[in-house]
Amino acid sequence: xxxxxxxxxxxxxxxxxxxxxxxxxxxxxxxxxxxxxxxxxxxxxxxxxxxxxxxxxxxxxxxxxxxxxxxxxxxxxxxxxxxxxxxxxxxxxxxxxxxxxxxxxxxxxxxxxxxxxxxxxxxxxxxxxxxxxxxxxxxxxxxxxxxxxxxxxxxxxxxxxxxxxxxxxxxxxxxxxxxxxxxxxxxxxxxxxxxxxxxxxxxxxxxxxxxxxxxxxxxxxxxxxxxxxxxxxxxxxxxxxxxxxxxxxxxxxxxxxxxxxxxxxxxxxxxxxxxxxxxxxxxxxxxxxxxxxxxxxxxxxxxxxxxxxxxxxxxxxxxxxxxxxxxxxxxxxxxxxxxxxxxxxxxxxxxxxxxxxxxxxxxxxxxxxxxxxxxxxxxxxxxxxxxxxxxxxxxxxxxxx
DNA sequence: AGCTGAGACTCAT
DNA sequence: CTAGTCTCAGCT
Ligand SMILES: [Mn+2]
Numbered sequence: 001x002x003x004x005x006x007x008x009x010x011x012x013x014x015x016x017x018x019x020x021x022x023x024x025x026x027x028x029x030x031x032x033x034x035x036x037x038x039x040x041x042x043x044x045x046x047x048x049x050x051x052x053x054x055x056x057x058x059x060x061x062x063x064x065x066x067x068x069x070x071x072x073x074x075x076x077x078x079x080x081x082x083x084x085x086x087x088x089x090x091x092x093x094x095x096x097x098x099x100x101x102x103x104x105x106x107x108x109x110x111x112x113x114x115x116x117x118x119x120x121x122x123x124x125x126x127x128x129x130x131x132x133x134x135x136x137x138x139x140x141x142x143x144x145x146x147x148x149x150x151x152x153x154x155x156x157x158x159x160x161x162x163x164x165x166x167x168x169x170x171x172x173x174x175x176x177x178x179x180x181x182x183x184x185x186x187x188x189x190x191x192x193x194x195x196x197x198x199x200x201x202x203x204x205x206x207x208x209x210x211x212x213x214x215x216x217x218x219x220x221x222x223x224x225x226x227x228x229x230x231x232x233x234x235x236x237x238x239x240x241x242x243x244x245x246x247x248x249x250x251x252x253x254x255x256x257x258x259x260x261x262x263x264x265x266x267x268x269x270x271x272x273x274x275x276x277x278x279x280x281x282x283x284x285x286x287x288x289x290x291x292x293x294x295x296x297x298x299x300x301x302x303x304x305x306x307x308x309x310x311x312x313x314x315x316x317x318x319x320x321x322x323x324x325x326x327x328x329x330x331x332x333x334x335x336x337x338x339x340x341x342x343x344x345x346x347x348x349x350x351x352x353x354x355x356x357x358x359x360x361x362x363x364x365x366x367x368x369x370x371x372x373x374x375x376x377x378x379x380x381x382x383x384x385x386x387x388x389x390x391x392x393x394x395x396x397x398x399x400x401x
Numbered sequence: 402a403g404c405t406g407a408g409a410c411t412c413a414t
Numbered sequence: 415c416t417a418g419t420c421t422c423a424g425c426t
Contacts, residue, residue, distance in 0.1 A: 036413095233405090236404065
């Protein structure tokens with residue numbers, strides 16, 4: 001769900017940018033966004049169980065567009081799920097099932113227009129579709145990473161570490177993760193709206209963000225409601241802003257909100273801290289070093305054992321997840337790494353919650369190295385002694401060589 | 402008057 | 415695994 005109302009509030013610092021501005025660099029792409037759009041183009045076929053790979057074609061056309069402009073796309077897929085986000089999964093699944101039933105009924109009645117509309121909301125991206133795309137990425141030698149947990153955090157990490165120069169997504173959470181450069185609303189020609197994290201302080205309208213520290217900005221976003229912490233009733237972005245500039249600590253904010261008559265649920269403070277830590281320390285994969293790390297390092301000792309930032313796993317386990325050999329949920333190796341045991345293509349239109357948990361676990365991935373530093377300014381000096389080029393086991397972004 | 406929350410719509414073709 | 419945008423009713 002991201003941060004409701006954040007992107008409209010940042011309108012003043014959204015600059016129209018074409019991807020050719022990123023020419024010569026790697027750019028991380030939220031694979032789910034492309035898959036979802038691609039699926040819309042063949043929703044009826046999928047709902048009726050017809051075999052189609054049009055969503056792959058759609059994604060590959062965008063890959064081609066980026067390459068045409070000299071940009072190296074790195075597609076990022078979701079891996080395991082965090083416990084905090086599990087709650088709404090079932091109700092979303094139920095909603096889609098309902099739409100599917102209604103769509104099929106309309107289809108049988110010959111009311112195709114109405115049926116097609118229902119199918120659009122019934123269709124979801126399944127792990128099989130992600131696998132199909134990954135297989136094609138392999139074929140076309142396109143880099144990708146399967147995040148150990150959330151793609152959001154993984155993409156933000158890569159950008160923060162300079163391993164990609166920008167992130168292409170629709171999700172406002174990237175800015176809470178302090179991603180330095182995000183391109184939103186990119187169309188098929190490569191035009192989009194760029195937001196630089198450092199430009200957020202230039203926003204004057206509809207609220208003045210100039211004296212908001214990164215911490216206060218993050219507090220504002222969490223307070224207004226985020227994936228990991230539902231908001232206090234009647235607390236939207238504007239009110240959250242007021243509390244975030246008026247008070248230093250979450251404790252002081254909650255005290256003030258209660259004094260103002262807001263009903264703060266018991267346990268809210270704890271949830272707030274959980275969300276805060278997740279935005280700061282969620283575990284991600286470092287393709288350059290070939291190890292598990294976190295959005296920000298180091299993780300304070302008392303937080304490092306908390307499950308909500310993603311469970312710790314040893315390097316080989318993590319590599320297995322990232323390369324698709326290991327189930328991100330169970331951490332057990334897939335018996336047949338190359339062949340998905342479920343579901344068969346065309347068997348189901350909507351992913352079950354079980355199926356959804358293994359997008360990253362369907363295909364064996366290989367690794368490829370390459371120059372990692374995507375800051376244009378520093379690209380040349382980096383070419384000489386880049387870690388990637390000197391690493392014998394060819395660690396780096398996953399791709400099929 | 403300003404803000405929140407909820408529901409419908411968009412995306413793709 | 416949507417997330418975002420838009421609109422509007424209801425509340426303070
Ligand atoms: Mn998100």
